[in-house]
Amino acid sequence: MIKTDTTEQKIVAAAKKVFLAKGLAGARMQDIADEAGINKAMLHYYFRSKDKLFEHIFAEVAGAFLPRVMTIIESDKPLFEKIEIFCSEYITQVMQTPYVPIFILNEINRQPEAFIKKMFAGKKPPIDVFLKQLQKEIKQGIIKPISPVQLFVNIMGLCLFPFVAQPILQMMIGKEKTKFEAFMNERKAQVPKMIIASIKK
Amino acid sequence: MIKTDTTEQKIVAAAKKVFLAKGLAGARMQDIADEAGINKAMLHYYFRSKDKLFEHIFAEVAGAFLPRVMTIIESDKPLFEKIEIFCSEYITQVMQTPYVPIFILNEINRQPEAFIKKMFAGKKPPIDVFLKQLQKEIKQGIIKPISPVQLFVNIMGLCLFPFVAQPILQMMIGKEKTKFEAFMNERKAQVPKMIIASIKK
DNA sequence: GTCTATATTCCGATAGAC
DNA sequence: GTCTATCGGAATATAGAC
Numbered sequence: 001m002i003k004t005d006t007t008e009q010k011i012v013a014a015a016k017k018v019f020l021a022k023g024l025a026g027a028r029m030q031d032i033a034d035e036a037g038i039n040k041a042m043l044h045y046y047f048r049s050k051d052k053l054f055e056h057i058f059a060e061v062a063g064a065f066l067p068r069v070m071t072i073i074e075s076d077k078p079l080f081e082k083i084e085i086f087c088s089e090y091i092t093q094v095m096q097t098p099y100v101p102i103f104i105l106n107e108i109n110r111q112p113e114a115f116i117k118k119m120f121a122g123k124k125p126p127i128d129v130f131l132k133q134l135q136k137e138i139k140q141g142i143i144k145p146i147s148p149v150q151l152f153v154n155i156m157g158l159c160l161f162p163f164v165a166q167p168i169l170q171m172m173i174g175k176e177k178t179k180f181e182a183f184m185n186e187r188k189a190q191v192p193k194m195i196i197a198s199i200k201k
Numbered sequence: 202m203i204k205t206d207t208t209e210q211k212i213v214a215a216a217k218k219v220f221l222a223k224g225l226a227g228a229r230m231q232d233i234a235d236e237a238g239i240n241k242a243m244l245h246y247y248f249r250s251k252d253k254l255f256e257h258i259f260a261e262v263a264g265a266f267l268p269r270v271m272t273i274i275e276s277d278k279p280l281f282e283k284i285e286i287f288c289s290e291y292i293t294q295v296m297q298t299p300y301v302p303i304f305i306l307n308e309i310n311r312q313p314e315a316f317i318k319k320m321f322a323g324k325k326p327p328i329d330v331f332l333k334q335l336q337k338e339i340k341q342g343i344i345k346p347i348s349p350v351q352l353f354v355n356i357m358g359l360c361l362f363p364f365v366a367q368p369i370l371q372m373m374i375g376k377e378k379t380k381f382e383a384f385m386n387e388r389k390a391q392v393p394k395m396i397i398a399s400i401k402k
Numbered sequence: 403g404t405c406t407a408t409a410t411t412c413c414g415a416t417a418g419a420c
Numbered sequence: 421g422t423c424t425a426t427c428g429g430a431a432t433a434t435a436g437a438c
Contacts, residue, residue: 023226042405048433050433110227150387153362157363198395241415
């Protein structure tokens, strides 16, 4: 069934592209209109203001980015297996939208107070589930004692940092897209291996 | 000897603060002038344009950020010791200016082409020295075979990611500055330990 | 809903007095 | 060198015809 995108869908897609590339302050409403192939006035008709449009996009991008990950973390799989699946799946997922991490981290840094308020308005971070599993396994003597938050940051850093530093990375390995993809594919197995080695008794 | 800052020094300090907090696109010349306690026109008198001022600041910030690290990497110390010193020193150094990593990474992502051109204009990345040392030690069978770039990204990711994700991290450990500092101090020993464990035979 | 034209605000940059 | 005042353009937002 052939269904042309609605104007609103065109706007959202265009705004997502422009905001991800330029950030809130750097993006121009004209750029978004051009990208969507419509008139500038339409943006205001559908979203009232630039800030409102950005909020919509940010919520959509961040909303699609975080939860998918958390379902893995919340599952009842054994710890090591969970770490393996998480790293592999997470890297695979982020490779679809490599600009998202730097975008989210940057906008959070630009408006920490506004963002944190919004996060706490929603449900509490599901990371707690993971942290509790860790504490339990440490107590049982299955893994080495380590601060759960330290471990969590290790995992996220090893998975996400290459995306955040992508341009610099590509100065070292070559600027072809395939080079970067091969590099990240290698990490899907390597990162969990390293993480597990660091906590295995 | 009591020496009041010159106007230029005031401008540079203020611009650094504002650009680091807001980025190039988000910063306002008026904000910088206010922060420096001078008039907006003075900014143009000393630096001609916003872009020129930003270039000056970026060069200064990035210039102070990268090279100090590289002297450690270029030294002729044994590999493991070098990794230990590097991680500890690097984290210590960045803790003085925790906003710098996200600032640099973000601006590079916003203008990859312009930045890369400027980097290649200067001397070649001294990372090569480190990469060659690794290849040598792998050949000699001292450490496990690993892609030098992968290892380098592991080190940088574990050291820098916490700074890049600082606001999110502080949602987990508490928003007090001392909490974050304690967290990072713990990493000074933990990160190199983890890195070395991953390559030791 | 969609467009053109216009209003309004904001911001980088300059002119000119001191 | 430093300021006030202002210009000119750019960017967000609105008015109003179709």
